[in-house]
Amino acid sequence: MLSVILAILVALSLVYFLRSQREIERRISSQRNTPREQLVPRHYKSFTQVENALWAAVQEHKRSMTWEQVRFKAREPEFRIVRDYIDGVREDFRRDHRIYGQVIIHSPEMRLFAQLEWQRVKVEFAYYKWCALAWLLLRTVGISVHDLRQLTEIVATLAYRVRSMLATIENSGQVEFVDSILRQS
Amino acid sequence: MHLTLSENLLWWLGIGLKFLLCVLVFYRRLYKRLPLFSLYAVFLVVEVSAVWLVYRVWGYRSFPAWYTYWWASAVVLIARFLVVAELCWTSLSTYRAIWPLVRKLLIFIAVVALSYAAVTAFRTKSSPLATFVLSSERALEISFAFILVALVGFGARYMAVLRPVESNIVIGLGAYSFFQVINNTFMQEWMSKYFHWWVSVRMVAFDIAMLIWIIPLRNPLPPVEPSPTLISESVAVGLLRQLLAQMREITEEMKRITRSKWK
Numbered sequence: 297m298l299s300v301i302l303a304i305l306v307a308l309s310l311v312y313f314l315r316s317q318r319e320i321e322r323r324i325s326s327q328r329n330t331p332r333e334q335l336v337p338r339h340y341k342s343f344t345q346v347e348n349a350l351w352a353a354v355q356e357h358k359r360s361m362t363w364e365q366v367r368f369k370a371r372e373p374e375f376r377i378v379r380d381y382i383d384g385v386r387e388d389f390r391r392d393h394r395i396y397g398q399v400i401i402h403s404p405e406m407r408l409f410a411q412l413e414w415q416r417v418k419v420e421f422a423y424y425k426w427c428a429l430a431w432l433l434l435r436t437v438g439i440s441v442h443d444l445r446q447l448t449e450i451v452a453t454l455a456y457r458v459r460s461m462l463a464t465i466e467n468s469g470q471v472e473f474v475d476s477i478l479r480q481s
Numbered sequence: 482m483h484l485t486l487s488e489n490l491l492w493w494l495g496i497g498l499k500f501l502l503c504v505l506v507f508y509r510r511l512y513k514r515l516p517l518f519s520l521y522a523v524f525l526v527v528e529v530s531a532v533w534l535v536y537r538v539w540g541y542r543s544f545p546a547w548y549t550y551w552w553a554s555a556v557v558l559i560a561r562f563l564v565v566a567e568l569c570w571t572s573l574s575t576y577r578a579i580w581p582l583v584r585k586l587l588i589f590i591a592v593v594a595l596s597y598a599a600v601t602a603f604r605t606k607s608s609p610l611a612t613f614v615l616s617s618e619r620a621l622e623i624s625f626a627f628i629l630v631a632l633v634g635f636g637a638r639y640m641a642v643l644r645p646v647e648s649n650i651v652i653g654l655g656a657y658s659f660f661q662v663i664n665n666t667f668m669q670e671w672m673s674k675y676f677h678w679w680v681s682v683r684m685v686a687f688d689i690a691m692l693i694w695i696i697p698l699r700n701p702l703p704p705v706e707p708s709p710t711l712i713s714e715s716v717a718v719g720l721l722r723q724l725l726a727q728m729r730e731i732t733e734e735m736k737r738i739t740r741s742k743w744k
Contacts, residue, residue: 297666299665303658306623309634313630314648317637317642320637324640397640398639401578403578404714406579408725409579412721419728426735454731457724457727480640
């Protein structure tokens with residue numbers, strides 16, 4: 297009976313991964329003519345605008361509080377911008393993560409690949425833990441500008457590393473390689 | 482004893498699909514891209530023709546029919562293993578760090594499955610040939626299912642998407658392996674009296690798999706896009722070592738931030 301349960305689990309995993317592959321295909325074909333600057337993470341750059349918008353909204357409603365102590369909840373309509381920003385930053389992280397995955401898979405050494413993949417898993421785990429916390433904060437006590445800034449710093453650092461990695465590859469004469477990675481991410 | 486009407490219909494449907502698959506494989510020149518799958522398609526036609534001929538001459542319950550059936554099943558099973566290996570090769574051979582590991586894993590699976598089947602066949606009181614084929618099939622089918630899931634999962638994680646033909650071969654093989662694992666389990670535990678049913682379910686599952694393989698072959702195959710230019714080894718090693726050091730810094734930073742949040 298164990299083999300039947302195993303077979304069902306394997307079949308479900310196969311369906312799940314095939315669906316993921318279809319989504320990747322759809323994304324790749326939709327990005328065929330997208331300008332290159334839109335293929336790199338960019339949502340995190342709007343942090344200053346988001347902070348300004350929040351500042352303006354807070355000035356109207358909660359004048360008495362210190363800026364760093366103000367907490368934003370998803371339910372409040374004027375702070376919908378926070379949720380949109382977190383979604384955008386999440387997309388940035390995913391894109392960074394996909395670019396990184398596509399570069400490390402071309403590693404010529406198994407040991408180096410395993411170490412890079414292990415770091416990838418650790419970053420992924422830490423990031424999703426942070427996302428879970430952000431989700432919880434948004435729905436309970438609210439998220440502060442300080443929290444948002446930290447999240448932005450994480451994604452911006454990762455984006456910077458990925459960008460410099462792509463620049464190094466490009467400078468070594470592998471322009472097509474970088475282009476194909478960006479189109480597939 | 483002769484086959485029933487439904488079994489006859491299934492046989493003819495299976496024969497038709499096998500011939501159609503083989504013709505399409507050669508008509509679309511798939512042998513240039515997937516030679517082992519093409520060989521498998523040829524084996525399917527040879528197997529079904531040989532078994533049909535033997536059944537017709539000596540009858541369904543005769544000794545030659547019995548031996549031909551099991552030998553043909555063994556050959557087709559080995560060919561299926563080669564198809565799975567070929568799928569791994571076409572999808573992973575460009576990744577120099579991954580392919581040697583996958584190759585070793587495939588050899589290990591083949592050795593373990595065949596050793597298990599040999600030991601089971603040696604210890605059985607009934608026919609060693611049938612036991613060997615059934616045991617190796619049981620072990621290999623579940624391994625195929627795991628390998629195919631790992632292959633598709635790998636593609637999803639590293640954006641290495643399978644081409645339509647390869648993707649359909651994976652779906653067909655996966656679906657057949659799934660049916661076979663369940664079919665073999667029920668057969669072993671409750672249905673040994675219903676050998677005819679077991680064969681019929683197996684045939685239907687295989688017909689479904691063949692239909693899935695035929696679908697992308699109806700139209701001309703899309704041209705194969707060249708795989709992205711690889712980074713030269715010296716550049717890659719230096720660059721990736723640098724990247725590893727940076728990623729370690731980021732991981733530590735993220736861990737520190739997360740820890741401060743949960744306190």
